Amino acid sequence: MSEAGAFQAEFSRALMAADPSARPMGLDPAMAGRFAIYRNNVHRGLGDALIAAYPVVAKLVGEEFFRAMAQGFFRAEQARTGSLALYGAGFADFIDGFDAAASVPYLSDMARLERARLEVLHEADEVVLDAGILAAFGDDLAGCRFVAHSACRLMNSSFPIHAIWVRQQADSRQTEPIVQQAENVLITRPGMTVRQIVLDDAGAVFARCLLDGMTVAEGYGAAIERDPQFDVTSAFAQLIAVGAFAGLRE
Structure with a gap:
């Protein structure tokens, strides 16, 4: 892997790390504050996109719980679409394995319904x-x-x-x-x-x-x-x- 590629991988790791103070190795310490702001903005943006894609799921569990669940989803993703309009593929499967959501047994199926609606909305005419x-x-x-x-x-x-x-x-x-x-x-x-x-x-x-x-x-x-x-x-x-x-x- 090239030096640039290694830094990009490290940057992505720090961006999705559970520790909110994480930053990429090799980053100028003077840039730590800016990285933290960027990280927060990325997480907020992804969370907003997920709420837009799964509004009923968010309503059923409340925004605070939903955003906490979303954080786990961000970190578990192996790949991510470049379009926020279709963001959140695999969220229903993630909910199936999210123990804290077990008290709402229909939650993952609701996510599947909302995902189907989203895909249908964006299909070609x-x-x-x-x-x-x-x-x-x-x-x-x-x-x-x-x-x-x-x-x-x-x-x-x-x-x-x-x-x-x-x-x-x-x-x-x-x-x-x-x-x-x-x-x-x-x-x-x-x-x-x-x-x-x-x-x-x-x-x-x-x-x-x-x-x-x-x-x-x-x-x-x-x-x-x-x-x-x-x-x-x-x-x-x-x-x-x-x-x-x-x-x-x-």
């Missing part, structure tokens, strides 16, 4: 499949395969993360108790607005099959194994309406 195109297929629709829209994510949680997320929004008017149950959440962005809907278990199986490139018939077969009363017509129409697909596979 892509045409949404027009439902009118499907009319020509008639009975042959069962053999169709679809291209998943790039701004589409499907996640499964053992907790009611959609209900909790909605309750934490500033404009929420929900007051009834949240039912403690698993939820499957589909996040899409048809146009410029991020949407999320809850799917029942059979609907989630069906959606996953189609998003993975299986035919409608194959997806239906998997869904009725989960629920013999599965309504494929309404489930399929819902996926089309929320922009889950970008087109048909050839």
Whole structure:
């Protein structure tokens, strides 16, 4: 490693050290104060970016706890994106191993939901499949395969993360108790607005099959194994309406 490279590595080590008084070896002692200011600014900026990316997680645990958790995340990162707009990849996995957050068992799944929303928001614009195109297929629709829209994510949680997320929004008017149950959440962005809907278990199986490139018939077969009363017509129409697909596979 070159001398410049070695200094950069040492600078990065000191920048993320747990000791707030740490400074790079070889740094002019007269620059220690300036380095401390720079270090504080970097930590504050990363913390602010993480709060912007995970606002509900921050609200659930409070800013003080969140920033303490963020400090651990900074130090544990092996790589970091150059864009603060998409900062925080891997935060949910970090929360899974953060013992102090164990009392909020759904916290990491909430982080996964917020990460999915962030990624969907920043995905490239892509045409949404027009439902009118499907009319020509008639009975042959069962053999169709679809291209998943790039701004589409499907996640499964053992907790009611959609209900909790909605309750934490500033404009929420929900007051009834949240039912403690698993939820499957589909996040899409048809146009410029991020949407999320809850799917029942059979609907989630069906959606996953189609998003993975299986035919409608194959997806239906998997869904009725989960629920013999599965309504494929309404489930399929819902996926089309929320922009889950970008087109048909050839």
